Amino acid sequence: MKEYTLSIYTEDQIGLLNRIAAMFTRRKINIESLNTSPTEVAGIHRFTIVIFSDEDAVNKLVRQIEKQVDVLKAYYNTESEVIWQEMALYKVPTNVIAEKVQVERLLRAHGARVVVLRKDYTIFEQTGHREETDKLVSILEPYGLIEFVRTGRIAIIKASSGFHDKLLEFEENSLQRDVLKTQEA
Amino acid sequence: MLKTQVKAASQTKHEVINGAEAVMQAIIGERIDTIFGYPGGAIMPVYDALFDYRDKVEHILVRHEQGAVHAAQGYARATGKMAVVFATSGPGATNLVTGLADAMIDSTPLVCITGQVPSALLGKDAFQESDVISLTMPVTKWNYQLTDPNEIPEVLARAFYLANSGRPGPVLIDITKDCQLKSFEYKGYSPCQKVRSYRPKPIIRPKYIEQAAEIINSAKKPFLIWGQGVLLGGAESELKKFVEKTGIPAAWTILGASALPTDHPLNVGMVGMHGNYAPNVLTNQCDVLIAIGMRFDDRVTGNVEKYASQAKIIHLDIDPAEFGKIIKPEVQVWGDCKETLPLLIDSVHPNQHREWKAEFDKLARSEYEEVIQNEIHPQEGELTMGEVIEVINELDQGNSILITDVGQHQMITYRYAKFTQSRSKITSGGLGTMGFSLPAGIGAQVGLPERSVISISGDGGFQMCLQELGTIMQHKIPLKILILNNHYLGMVRQWQEMFHDNRYSFVDIESPDYVKLADSYGIPGKSISERDDLKDGVRQMLEAEGAFVLEVHVTKENNVFPFVPPGASVSDIKLK
Ligand SMILES: Cc1ncc(C[n+]2csc(CCOP(=O)(O)OP(=O)(O)O)c2C)c(N)n1
Ligand SMILES: [Mg+2]
Numbered sequence: 183m184k185e186y187t188l189s190i191y192t193e194d195q196i197g198l199l200n201r202i203a204a205m206f207t208r209r210k211i212n213i214e215s216l217n218t219s220p221t222e223v224a225g226i227h228r229f230t231i232v233i234f235s236d237e238d239a240v241n242k243l244v245r246q247i248e249k250q251v252d253v254l255k256a257y258y259n260t261e262s263e264v265i266w267q268e269m270a271l272y273k274v275p276t277n278v279i280a281e282k283v284q285v286e287r288l289l290r291a292h293g294a295r296v297v298v299l300r301k302d303y304t305i306f307e308q309t310g311h312r313e314e315t316d317k318l319v320s321i322l323e324p325y326g327l328i329e330f331v332r333t334g335r336i337a338i339i340k341a342s343s344g345f346h347d348k349l350l351e352f353e354e355n356s357l358q359r360d361v362l363k364t365q366e367a
Numbered sequence: 368m369l370k371t372q373v374k375a376a377s378q379t380k381h382e383v384i385n386g387a388e389a390v391m392q393a394i395i396g397e398r399i400d401t402i403f404g405y406p407g408g409a410i411m412p413v414y415d416a417l418f419d420y421r422d423k424v425e426h427i428l429v430r431h432e433q434g435a436v437h438a439a440q441g442y443a444r445a446t447g448k449m450a451v452v453f454a455t456s457g458p459g460a461t462n463l464v465t466g467l468a469d470a471m472i473d474s475t476p477l478v479c480i481t482g483q484v485p486s487a488l489l490g491k492d493a494f495q496e497s498d499v500i501s502l503t504m505p506v507t508k509w510n511y512q513l514t515d516p517n518e519i520p521e522v523l524a525r526a527f528y529l530a531n532s533g534r535p536g537p538v539l540i541d542i543t544k545d546c547q548l549k550s551f552e553y554k555g556y557s558p559c560q561k562v563r564s565y566r567p568k569p570i571i572r573p574k575y576i577e578q579a580a581e582i583i584n585s586a587k588k589p590f591l592i593w594g595q596g597v598l599l600g601g602a603e604s605e606l607k608k609f610v611e612k613t614g615i616p617a618a619w620t621i622l623g624a625s626a627l628p629t630d631h632p633l634n635v636g637m638v639g640m641h642g643n644y645a646p647n648v649l650t651n652q653c654d655v656l657i658a659i660g661m662r663f664d665d666r667v668t669g670n671v672e673k674y675a676s677q678a679k680i681i682h683l684d685i686d687p688a689e690f691g692k693i694i695k696p697e698v699q700v701w702g703d704c705k706e707t708l709p710l711l712i713d714s715v716h717p718n719q720h721r722e723w724k725a726e727f728d729k730l731a732r733s734e735y736e737e738v739i740q741n742e743i744h745p746q747e748g749e750l751t752m753g754e755v756i757e758v759i760n761e762l763d764q765g766n767s768i769l770i771t772d773v774g775q776h777q778m779i780t781y782r783y784a785k786f787t788q789s790r791s792k793i794t795s796g797g798l799g800t801m802g803f804s805l806p807a808g809i810g811a812q813v814g815l816p817e818r819s820v821i822s823i824s825g826d827g828g829f830q831m832c833l834q835e836l837g838t839i840m841q842h843k844i845p846l847k848i849l850i851l852n853n854h855y856l857g858m859v860r861q862w863q864e865m866f867h868d869n870r871y872s873f874v875d876i877e878s879p880d881y882v883k884l885a886d887s888y889g890i891p892g893k894s895i896s897e898r899d900d901l902k903d904g905v906r907q908m909l910e911a912e913g914a915f916v917l918e919v920h921v922t923k924e925n926n927v928f929p930f931v932p933p934g935a936s937v938s939d940i941k942l943k
Contacts, residue, residue: 193564196512197500205506212904251509251529254564352563 266337308345386516387412394524397555407455410482412547434806436466441810455614461662472797476535530557533567580714590653595622596660605708618646645730648814651938663693673936734744772804772828802831885916892916
């Protein structure tokens with residue numbers, strides 16, 4: 183079992199999230215993280231999904247996803263093939279934190295910043311890898327961490343040259359190159 | 368909102384019509400001639416619009432929405448054309464689900480149109496509201512909910528295009544009642560040619576054809592298995608040319624049946640759990656296995672680990688997700704076999720594999736002696752299913768379209784029925800839906816009124832959709848109905864006998880008096896249990912002017928053989 187990041191380019195359609203999610207459910211694959219986002223191309227959406235799986239299963243899954251009518255392209259990559267980030271927000275009681283922690287040092291050490299500072303609570307934000315945001319949780323917990331929330335992963339495929347060209351191929355029905363990454367596999 | 372680039376219709380008259388009328392315009396625009404449906408509150412505007420088109424489209428009023436989908440399946444599979452299904456919201460729509468699942472797994476093109484509660488009531492638990500889009504998502508190739516009549520022409524065009532292109536499948540369009548009623552400026556209907564995110568067919572790459580041809584040309588013991596892809600692609604004559612040029616023995620999956628006549632010398636029978644002996648055994652001896660438009664279903668492969676592991680596999684399919692899904696091919700030829708087969712035919716050498724073919728013949732003889740003979744020509748005892756099928760062969764010479772249900776009679780029919788024409792055998796293969804045969808038979812008969820169509824069911828499955836006798840009565844559909852009554856849920860009983868120590872748990876099923884039942888629908892019928900009456904009974908059925916119900920009491924505890932036991936390898940197929 184390995185961690186895979188799936189990048190799925192789709193049309194903007196109601197219910198597509200459902201359709202894609204069902205493909206994981208049906209195979210009893212847990213979705214570790216999911217993010218939907220616009221892309222560099224207007225009207226094209228991108229799902230970023232993280233799962234633990236073996237290569238064979240993820241390869242088959244991606245083919246099935248790509249088969250969905252409103253999906254243009256689906257890729258899967260290992261951790262080393264992508265640059266990825268997650269963002270986390272932490273809400274802590276201002277009085278405790280101000281009294282017991284050297285806030286500035288903490289922020290600096292973790293690349294975090296203050297988003298909101300109020301009398302009753304403070305909100306920090308940190309962007310990074312899972313271990314990093316987890317680390318800050320463990321540091322803040324003793325000081326009465328009130329709330330913690332983390333986004334889904336967003337990832338950029340190192341080797342990708344974006345979706346503009348690919349879309350042209352779709353428009354022209356001339357998918358010559360890379361017709362199916364998976365066909366070659 | 369859909370963002371497609373469908374060109375505006377050629378004629379630019381801008382009339383104002385309502386959504387329901389636009390639905391009918393789309394149906395006419397697609398030259399759909401048959402609708403199977405059932406009305407209800409949320410689809411009433413569409414039915415109202417349909418009223419004015421009664422002379423252009425035939426609407427068959429079924430007795431249950433499941434029957435409507437199965438009928439549309441039978442229609443599509445017998446004719447190659449699409450039919451439309453109408454159903455109302457809530458229970459009407461949920462009743463479609465079994466049929467959709469069946470059509471999805473068997474790649475059958477059809478378009479369902481369901482009514483939905485008014486858009487203002489969506490999500491409010493309105494009367495007869497159900498979340499049809501979510502419910503049918505996994506069992507449709509595509510589905511979409513319409514709330515704006517302006518979208519109707521384009522969305523329906525897309526629905527018809529998607530259902531019947533690439534690897535076909537069912538599409539469902541859910542239309543809110545207000546959308547059906549609302550007027551809008553109608554700009555005409557034009558069929559869809561392209562959906563940008565969807566590739567029904569790839570550009571065929573010669574590299575793979577060459578690789579495949581090279582392997583085939585040097586094969587010593589090549590073997591071919593074709594599936595429904597050949598029928599869906601209309602590539603029957605290409606298949607025939609290919610096997611005749613190469614001399615490769617060819618077998619079929621249950622859904623591929625009838626693409627090549629049974630009496631073709633290179634047709635070596637059916638593969639799979641109850642398939643023929645030779646093709647199953649020799650799957651594990653061939654050196655090259657050419658799989659065309661088939662998906663290596665587990666009922667075909669048996670134990671995958673021990674399936675054709677000695678062979679180089681060449682897989683031709685239109686759906687790239689099938690490559691390596693179950694069996695990893697050496698070469699994958701992606702494309703419609705209607706296009707790839709001719710290229711392959713050009714690149715393969717003429718050949719004959721006489722000795723290799725003789726191995727098939729030898730095994731076929733032992734299957735005949737040990738299994739077939741007793742099944743189709745029993746000398747004594749009660750009637751068998753096989754001899755009923757053999758009498759049909761004798762009397763109709765393989766010209767009827769046979770639609771089976773699911774169970775022992777299904778396997779027996781596929782094993783023994785002869786056929787001469789493509790698309791003349793239809794069954795629920797992937798889902799194995801009992802109750803399929805009667806409504807699917809209706810669909811096939813409606814689509815091909817001149818052909819002889821026989822719906823064959825077991826006593827169990829017949830009772831699952833027998834309400835459709837009402838449809839047959841009302842629409843005077845001349846369907847022939849054969850019930851092979853073994854007084855058991857036979858296939859389950861066989862497994863209980865073989866794997867559960869004869870513990871017959873709830874497989875003993877009682878039947879009504881089928882002749883009386885048929886009679887109450889005004890359908891003539893006959894019930895027989897004696898060998899002496901068999902031929903006359905079948906003849907009477909075949910020669911009947913209209914519908915006819917023939918019940919044949921057959922021996923109760925017959926088992927279907929050969930048999931690849933679950934978990935076993937195909938070459939461990941048992942003859943008894
Ligand atoms: C809707 C549905 N329910 C249950 C089954 C499981 N099943 C498969 S074959 C079979 C027995 C069918 O009995 P019958 O229709 O009498 O046919 P026979 O096997 O006796 O020829 C059953 C219950 C099924 N395939 N479909
Ligand atoms: Mg039975």
